[in-house]
Amino acid sequence: MSEVDVKYAEIIDHPHYEPKRHPRMAREMRAAQFAPYAALSGHTGAIRRTAKFAELRSQRKIEYDEGAESMV
Secondary structure (H helix, E strand, O other): OOOHHHOOOOOOOOOOOOOOOOOOOOHHHHHOOOOOOOOOOOOHHHHHHHHHOOOOHHOOOOOOOOOOOOOO
C-alpha cells in the first residue's frame, strides 16, 4: 500500500457527493462557461485606426502644436 492509499484509506471508496437541491450541470452547459470570448471587443479595430492615422500623419508630415490639447 502506498503512502497516499494509507492516508486516504477511510474515504477512498466513498461515493462521490451528489447535492440534493442542486442537480449537476449538463456537460454542454459547463463547457460553455470555458468557451473563448472576445474580452477586448473593438480593440483590434482601434489599433488598426491608430496605425492608419499614424501612417497618414507620417505621409503628410503633419506637425501638431505642442500647446494643442488633443489631436482628435
